Amino acid sequence: MPVFLETARLALRPFTADDADRLFDLDGDPAVMRYLSGGEPTSRETVRTRVLPRVLHDHPCTGTRGYWAAEEKETGAFVGWFEFRPVADDIAAVVELGYRLKASAWGKGYATEGARALVDKGFAELGVSLVTANTMAVNTRSRRVMEKAGLALLRSYAGDWPVAVEGSEHGEVEYALARSDWAERRAAAGDLKP
Template sequence: MIIETERLLLRPLAATDAPALAPINADPEVMRHIGNGQPLTPEATEARTAAAAAHWASHGWGVFAVEERDGGAFVGWAALATPTFLPEILPATEVGWRIARDRWGRGYAPEAARAAIGFAFGEIGLDRLVSCVNAANAASIRVTEKLGMTLERETVVPGYEVPCRVYELHRG
């Protein structure tokens, strides 16, 4: 299954994508507003990528690998996931994104996220999506605004004690 946008291709993330994803996850600037703000080791990326591939196999949705249509370069991911790190908003499905720093500023995050949203509201049949954004992450906040998401609440992520803004989008 491949989703094509104007400039990107989205496909289910495969375990074999770990080597391409590892440098993105190891970049301190990319990871600054994610989780505890620490880069991931190649081993952690490998484990998470394998888990994401397994999720696709069993559920038919999850993390999309994002590649440029011209040349096929791996530039990051767009995801549909259950935000278990924030129990107060469950049940919910989150749309998220992570793009390589050398591709920032090109509009890839909203383009990829729109494709994932279309899949969620279309093929999966969801009625609502959320996006949980570190309150200090101005770039991702702008992405949520470009997607038409609205602020649902401000909270703190348990365990990390990081201020978080929860945005939502309803189908239709």
């Protein structure tokens, strides 16, 4: 399987139809789904008809997929996925950053490591101008990953939740990072190759 991106500890590769069981297991963990569905697992049918087609979709504007299976390089173990998806299918300028990791992978820095690498690749190689990310306001761990990846709080807003999830009454937050800010930070850090 070709690797899209490698970090010190992770390999991000395109999903295949053979990943359906991995996705079902990931979305079946109530802790993982806490801020998405209130802990309700995703059904196998939904994984097959909605999740799998979404992660297998190729975006013509970047020539890549928008979701990547994340595996530990040392063990090959599936730890979750990263999203780096164009908001509009035919324009690479604005992408959404996301991540969903197995609970066993939490607290190891994988989310930050993968997010930073995707941000760098997006700005350096994929023609991205703006990276955005969203989460519930109460999801402090995810917010911290966004900040460590270089994104800054852009706004707070009230989301439209079809089913109320505990904490949704506090709203959602959007973070963003523009290419110019990314390049400025890299130059200030001594990396002159933006």
